[in-house]
Amino acid sequence: MLDTVPEISFMEYLPQHGEPVVRLHLLVVDSDAAVRSACAEIADSLGYVVEIASDLEQTRSLLRGRTVDILLVNLPAGSSRSLDLIAESKLLYPQTAVIAMTASGSVNTAVEAMRCGAADYLTKPFAMDELSAVLERASRSLLTDTATRQLREQLRLSQGLGAMIGRSPEMEKIYRILSKVAQSTHPVLILGESGTGKELVARTIHAYGPNAQKPFLPVDCGSLVPTLIESELFGYVKGAFTGALHAKDGLLVSAEGGTVFLDEIGELSLDLQAKLLRSLQEREVRPVGATHRVPIKARIVAATNRDLAAMVEKGAFRKDLFYRLNVVNLRLPALRDRREDIPLLAAHFLERISREHGRKFTLSDEALRTMMRHDWPGNVRELENSMERACALSSGPILHLGDLPTQLQQRGLEARRAAVLDDPDGKDGDDGAADVRPLADLEREAILHAIRTLSGDKLRAARLLGIGKTTLYRKLKEYDIADPLRED
Helix, strand or coil: CCCCCCCCCCCEEEECCCCCEEEEEEECCCCCCHHHHHHHHHHHCCCCEEEECCCCCHHHHHHHHCCCCCCEEEEEECCCCCHHHHHHHHHHHHCCCCEEEEEECCHHHHHHHHCCCEEEEECCCCCHHHHHHHHHHHHHHHHCCCCHHHHHHHHCCCECCCCEEEEHHHHHHHHHHHHHCCCCCCCEEEEECCCCCCCHHHHHHHHHHCCCCCCCCEEEEECCCCHHHHHHHHHECCCCEEEEEEEECHHHHCCCCCCCECCHHHHHHHHHHHHHHHHHHHHHEEEEECCCCCCCCCEEEEECCCHHHHHHHHHHCCHHHHHHHCEEEEEEHHHHEEEHHHHHHHHHHHHHHHHHHCCCCCCCCCCCHHHHCCCCHHHHHHHEEEEEEHHHHHHEEEEHHHHHCCHHHHHHHHHHHHHHHHHCCCCCCCCHHHHCHHHHHHHHHHHHHHHCCCCCCCHHHHHHHCCHHHHHHHHHHHCCCCCCCCCC
16 A cells, blocks of 8 residues: 655646746656656656656655656556556545556456546557547646635635635535636626626636636626627727727737626627627627628626526527526625625725725624614625725724614614614513603704704814714704704
8 A cells, every 4th residue: 555645746837938837747657668758758748747667666656755646557457456556546645637558458447447546548559649638638637626626725714715705605605616617718697686796706707717817808788889889899990980090809809818708798789699699609700890700719707687588588688699608607696695794795895995094994883783684785885885985984993873874874773773662571661661762863962962062163062972073064964953053
């Protein structure tokens, strides 16, 4: 058996043309020196770091204390020792990709190797392109698995994925899908209400994908007129229309292997839907005013807050385009469906605002309780705006209920009244609770009393009440107090 040792990755990242290139380590195991030499020469020409071993003992010695990324091992007919090596290697080093080499006609041996954990096999004699193809498949699988593990580890150590915040079960499900989707180039359709962060998800998919260094190009299909969207997506030639003084590549071309994000795809006209579908199917576009076509290479991520399936049934959205975009479907939860993420999101926004303003802001317990009860029809965007407003209006580092937007203040006051009027003993108000006055009324009276006591000096009144001048003026407006000295 191989010794159980801490796993050490042999993966190297070497600079080439300014970009990191992954060089995978390959171990070739074969008793035939000619086969070892040929495989090593081919793999070396493909950029692999190659080591060779002539027998199982030498192989075990090389593997002791370290792993290789790919193990290319010969399986002699009638011998089970190589199968034992494959099983041991996969048990101790599950990330290592094993490729079995078998003699012509020994299909059963190849099947046994696959059962022991081999990822692929080659039948001797094989051509150079066969070995190259098998190594490429193993490499792609290794790199994808490595990237997925890194994403999962980041999720374990952080409060979200990239700029995405949240650890609720709903968001954990989104992260699991993203960790797989990001490594491919398949189209993705993101669904969800306004303000749920659809563009942020699209940017995360791009940032953790294989072409992250390529452009991310967003286009809002709902804010542009059809003619502008067409020229934005497909480009145009010089003189195609008035003002086209020079040719311009469309986003589908200029992405150059990156991501084109089609926001509010449900707003696209049927005519443009047909042109987009044709471009995606043929992988080429015809610029406006042109007679020629230009090849494209871009990943498409689309998003909408509309029900595209219902639109398809009504004939408002092309069924074939819907299926083309809906290869992977992500439905983002509304904030009201993941309330446990509200404290994390609020803390994230307050941390950013604190850095920008050079002041530390925190939420009072009552303010946070009120935010947890709110339904947030504007979702995360509404929460972010609420935090910015509260920080702008607050007179101190602690954000109180009165610093929140009016609709949240009303919700908080209702909760106060409910708590005061609650009768846990089942009494019919004979304890005098029904005579308790609303806190809003008491607050109004306190403001009036302070201003009158100080003969109308609002600045001193604000200091006496422990609030800022801005907050005081806002309260006067909310309570419709035009002249405090003459108010009844």
